[in-house]
Amino acid sequence: MSSREEVLLDEIVPARAPWDHVLRRRETLRIVDLEGNQSADFLLYALHDDAERYSAQDTIAAQRNVYLKTGSVLYSNEGNPMARIVASTVERHDTIGGACSCESNTLRYGHHTKSHHSCVDNFLHANTRHGRGKRDMVSNINWFMNVPVEADGALGIVDGISAPGLHVELLAEMDLVVVISNCPQINNPCNAFNPTPLRVIIKGPGRIEACSPRS
């Protein structure tokens, strides 16, 4: 008998596309920033009760820090650990900048950008296939996105600190639904003004294999 880590999924999320998948407890999810500085907007829901979901505020309060780094625990709105960051080759990630939307685009850039693709559209499109909707939109994580906060509270999405091939890896602490919007924004530096693909890899404990009398 033996158990080992198996690759359960290895996919490319095309530029601008949504992606969602179940991530079981003890499985890991690696997100690879293939071409560099591509924001991966990210939400988590508890698989068996999607009113329990990732909470940026609970996560920030628990670690007393606004930046997500290796070792950060991602908490739910009920105060339960959902996942932890077990590896990150990027120094830090954002969870205060939120997801772009048609509507916030009109405020940030002008009404001429209302028709652009957005992360809220991606999240809604993925979530509505599973019975979730706009009430399930909450403050998200932006992997690979850089949002510094200055002494006077000034903040903004600025040029990224990621690079081609860098990654972040999570370990699930409960059974989860992961929803990603591979950010399609073209009006700020979150994607270096050029949305590119992401790679997602799920690994988990391998199946118990039957003993067989091989030589």
Add this chain to the structure above:
Amino acid sequence: MSESSTRDPAGARAHARAMAGIRVEAMPTVPAVCAADRPAGVPAEAMLWEETLAAGGYASKILRRGARVRLLDVHGDACVSMLLFNAECPVERLNVADTVKVQWNAYLGAGRLLLSDMGRVLASILEDDTDGHDIFCGPSNEAANARKYGIGANWGAHPNARDRLLLGAARHGLGRKDIHPCINWFKPVRVAPDGATLLDAGPYAPGRALTLRAEMDLILILANCPHVLDPRPGYAVTAARVSAWRGPVTPEDDPVRNASPESLRAFLNVEEYFRR
């Protein structure tokens, strides 16, 4: 054993009615035109709401566009968590990420807007003599309060802000999925260069206040519980008073409306919403 005065309906009724007129600190003033703490310059007939929230208390109210809302830290240690919804279509609600991102700043104060997830301004901060607020840390929850106080459940002596907000929201047909990221008024949290959240829990001088202006018809939910990162071992929070009164809809020459291109577009989107 003496015979109880509440042994029959008439006795129970007399007992209940004898409570009339009792005044305690944490209660609403009904009708609000009789408000004891009417803000300066506000005529009695304009008053819409006066209510004092106990330590651990909560309340909710529907307010029309133009209404003013004053939050008062009565004794210097209030921590008022707030949810905001578009009363007409509550799936539109406060979005703290858009609020900080669109305004290019994470610290709330006079002149700042509270933005919805639909590119509109729900409320403006007209006045604010406090030391700042918290848009990062969210409400306490049952698990956090259980760790800190032993029992964190709503029915105990240390109710948590998330449950209080939930009970307020439930009064309007809303539920667990509607408890969106909140603002914590009166407890400033700043961000250090390394990202650390720095809470100044106080207590402060009594009587600090801020005034909001409703820019849309709102459902306002308030809960007054200790800040989730308050380092003090006790259930450290004191009463808060909320007062609301009628006011005019924001005119086109309003300085807050015109303070920045982003602000102007948020108001234009509201004005477009009400163009019907």
